[in-house]
Every structure is written in structure tokens, then in C-alpha cells.
Amino acid sequence: MTDAAAPASAPGPLSDLVVIEMGTLIAGPFCGQILGDFGAEVIKVEDPKVGDPMRQWGRSLPKGLSPWWPVIGRNKKSVGLDLRKPEGQALARELIAGADVVIENFRPGAMEKWGLGYEALSKINPRLIMARVSGFGQTGPYSQRAGYGLIGEAMGGLRYVTGEPDRAPARAGISIGDSLAAMHSVMGILMALHHRERTGQGQVIDAALYESVLAVMENLVTEYDLTGYVRERSGSVLPGIAPSNAYPCRNGEMILIGGNGDNVYARLTEAMGRPDLKDDPKFVSHAARGEHQAELDGIIAEWTSGYALGDLLKLLEDKGVPASRVFRAPDMLEDPQYQAREAIVSVEHPVFGPVRMQNAFPKLSATPGKVRWPGPALGQHTNEVLAARAGCSPERLAELRAAGVI
Structure with missing residues (x-):
């Protein structure tokens, strides 16, 4: 039903x-x-x-x-x-x-x-x-x-x-x-x-x-217990999970992109017109992307900053890449998914x-x-x-x- x-x-x-x-x-x-x-x-x-x-x-x-x-x-x-x-x-x-x-x-x-x-x-x-x-x-x-x-x-x-x-x-x-x-x-x-x-x-x-x-709190205590690692503040990213961040668009707008899975990352590089990034040794695997997270985020931010938010959302949707505007109350009231x-x-x-x-x-x-x-x-x-x-x-x-x- x-x-x-x-x-x-x-x-x-x-x-x-x-x-x-x-x-x-x-x-x-x-x-x-x-x-x-x-x-x-x-x-x-x-x-x-x-x-x-x-x-x-x-x-x-x-x-x-x-x-x-x-x-x-x-x-x-x-x-x-x-x-x-x-x-x-x-x-x-x-x-x-x-x-x-x-x-x-x-x-x-x-x-x-x-x-x-x-x-x-x-x-x-x-x-x-x-x-x-x-x-x-x-x-x-x-x-x-x-x-x-x-x-x-x-x-x-x-x-x-x-x-x-x-x-x-x-x-x-x-x-x-x-x-x-x-x-x-x-x-x-x-x-x-x-x-x-x-x-x-x-x-x-x-x-x-x-x-x-x-x-x-996920594995926060267990990770410390097993490895001695204390999770720290990391702003808008999770360390080692990349790319998954907020990126700038034209006119100061922001877009959230989650492209950290191998298949999704491949589709993101296609959307960017950068197939070279898919096979680059620094970004070829989940672990490699995590190790070079800041560099990859910089490349993506340079690309997103050339687009208006709406155009970029449409492009990423067509390529099957998870992305979203950062919703505020006015956006929620106007959004077709909310309405449906x-x-x-x-x-x-x-x-x-x-x-x-x-x-x-x-x-x-x-x-x-x-x-x-x-x-x-x-x-x-x-x-x-x-x-x-x-x-x-x-x-x-x-x-x-x-x-x-x-």
C-alpha cells in the first residue's frame, strides 16, 4: 500500500x-x-x-x-x-x-x-x-x-x-x-x-x-580502544572519506557532493570531464582518495566554482552522483520532493x-x-x-x- x-x-x-x-x-x-x-x-x-x-x-x-x-x-x-x-x-x-x-x-x-x-x-x-x-x-x-x-x-x-x-x-x-x-x-x-x-x-x-x-557515536570508543586514535574535529569532512564535502558554486552558493564510493567517483570524474582523475594513482582507490583528500577536494572545488548551483545539480543528477543544495526553510517549502x-x-x-x-x-x-x-x-x-x-x-x-x- x-x-x-x-x-x-x-x-x-x-x-x-x-x-x-x-x-x-x-x-x-x-x-x-x-x-x-x-x-x-x-x-x-x-x-x-x-x-x-x-x-x-x-x-x-x-x-x-x-x-x-x-x-x-x-x-x-x-x-x-x-x-x-x-x-x-x-x-x-x-x-x-x-x-x-x-x-x-x-x-x-x-x-x-x-x-x-x-x-x-x-x-x-x-x-x-x-x-x-x-x-x-x-x-x-x-x-x-x-x-x-x-x-x-x-x-x-x-x-x-x-x-x-x-x-x-x-x-x-x-x-x-x-x-x-x-x-x-x-x-x-x-x-x-x-x-x-x-x-x-x-x-x-x-x-x-x-x-x-x-x-x-559510531566506532569512536572502539577505535580508540584498539588503536589509540582519538577522533578530532574535522570541519565539513570525515577524514579519509573523499570526496564528500561542501564545495563552492558561483555567486557564493554551496553544493554538497558525496562521491567517495568507487563507482560513484568514476561517474563524478565523468561529469567533471576529467577521466584522468579516475585512474590517477593518488585517487584510484578509496584509501588513496582518503590519503590525498585535501588535494582532491581542491580540484573539485575549482571545478564546481565555475557552475551555478542549479546547473551543477542537474548535471550531477544526470550522472547519478549524490549531490544537494544546503537546504534552508524556504528551500524546504518550495522543494517538489517535500511537496510530493x-x-x-x-x-x-x-x-x-x-x-x-x-x-x-x-x-x-x-x-x-x-x-x-x-x-x-x-x-x-x-x-x-x-x-x-x-x-x-x-x-x-x-x-x-x-x-x-x-
Whole structure:
């Protein structure tokens, strides 16, 4: 079945799950976003006065609102609940008693202080799966330290190898450490759900930021262990992998070319009109090209600088050489591949009107994910959820609101 053939109203594959999201900022909420994209009922519990700080984050605040919140808050229900008050903790336990998953990314010990640790919650809900996201994990000598994404990126090894060799370590431009922790949390949740299907038992997913970064660091540790080599920053190239770099075009534009495989390299030399480069002893093999990487990159850069980006992309496409412009947001919105696969969708927002954002990924043929609504207003679903899941009457809701619990 193709994507186009999937029924538009097909329920997401997680539509039978109830998720209580208690995280803030990025790692916990991105985990909830992914689950919500694929149909889970995600109930986001927030401080009733200020909500998730992501509601205020952004380089600019159009109409006084964060452009980040519609994305990371999408497909969720917002419940304002003060977890520092006993009444709020009691209501949280009511919600969790009927839930499948809890996501939290407070510092280890906070949930226990509120009577919401896994040991207590599993007594009222033995099937509960709890995803705990933190900087250093729930155990170990660093567990009580504050740990944001950049700390996880540093400890996991990513920051050291990112950037130019003669400059300080650079960042990726996004909160990649938080996002990796969120994705590992989702993987853990799905594995735990599979285990629960067979055994009926819930469990804890302990996702540390630094370990989530470490998991994608390829052979960095093993290479050092076997050879003593410490991988260093290398800018836009990977040492020994050539040609694979960003090259200049006319008018200051850049093109990325990946031509390091033998067959692809041969096609690149054909496109360049330089068949001599294919058989040159300095470039004849993968190892030789890696050894003479800088020289080869210089030859290719001299060639690319004579072309406009669009013309060069067409030439390399015709020759079967992987190449791309360096995409920015405007390029994504105009690109035919993005459009054909609906990689970006438009979602109606009550204040902004139509808002464009990335779609739900990956694509499933029978039960695709979907952006059903953007991030909700703070406490928008408090009455609805507490009435349905905690049995609160209108009078009880009014009392809770007057007491500042919701």
C-alpha cells in the first residue's frame, strides 16, 4: 500500500494508548510529541500558572506566542495541575491509574518526593510503563547533577568532534542531545509495550542524555580502544572519506557532493570531464582518495566554482552522483520532493491561522501518523480530562481552581 492509498482517517497505531506527559522543555515533550503523532492520547500535565517553558521559547514571539510550541505541543491535551500540592499529586495518581505510559524528565528524586515514583505508581497500576529522561540517568555518582542537552552532547562525545579543527567545539544548530534522548525513550516505550503484551508487566525506561548521544557515536570508543586514535574535529569532512564535502558554486552558493564510493567517483570524474582523475594513482582507490583528500577536494572545488548551483545539480543528477543544495526553510517549502511526500503540512492554529510544520515520521502505509492539532492553550483540557478520568464534578473543579491546584 502506498502512502496515498492509506485511509485518511485511519487511526494511528498507538490510538489505544493513554500517555501522561509530565516533562518540560524538549526531551520529555518531544517523546510525547512522537507518541501523539501516531495516535496516542497524550495528556500533558503542566504548571497551571506558567506551563511548559517551551510556551515562551523562540527567537521571536509572533503575536506574543512561541512558534516552537505549536510543534512540540501538537496532538496533546493540556491539563494544568500543581504537582507540588498534595491535591495535585492525588489527581495525578488518579490519571496515572488509568494510563499506559508516564513520561517525566525532572531531576531524579523529584517524582519520589511527590509520591509519584515508579514504586508507588506501579502499586496502583502494575502495567504502567514509565519513561524517565534525565541528564545522567537515575543511578550513578552524577545522577543528581543538573544536565541539559548540551551537557549530554559534551559527555557523550558529540561536541568534541563537531566543528572546525582550529576552533572551539561547535553545536549542531538544534538541540540534538535532547532529541536523541526523546527518540531513545520512544524506542524504550515501544519495547516495553511489547514485553507487557507478553507478560502483563510494566517497567521503567531509564534514558540518560549522555548515553543517548553515546549510542550514535559510531566506532569512536572502539577505535580508540584498539588503536589509540582519538577522533578530532574535522570541519565539513570525515577524514579519509573523499570526496564528500561542501564545495563552492558561483555567486557564493554551496553544493554538497558525496562521491567517495568507487563507482560513484568514476561517474563524478565523468561529469567533471576529467577521466584522468579516475585512474590517477593518488585517487584510484578509496584509501588513496582518503590519503590525498585535501588535494582532491581542491580540484573539485575549482571545478564546481565555475557552475551555478542549479546547473551543477542537474548535471550531477544526470550522472547519478549524490549531490544537494544546503537546504534552508524556504528551500524546504518550495522543494517538489517535500511537496510530493507531504513532508511539511499546514495546521490550523486559533491565533496564527494556518501554520506549516514538519509532518509525522516515519510513514506507515496502513496506520500513518498525523498532525491533528497544534499545541493547545495552557489548561485547555483540564476540565474535560479531570471530569472524564478523575471523576471531578463541576463543583469540585471550581474548588480546585480556587485553591490554585488546577
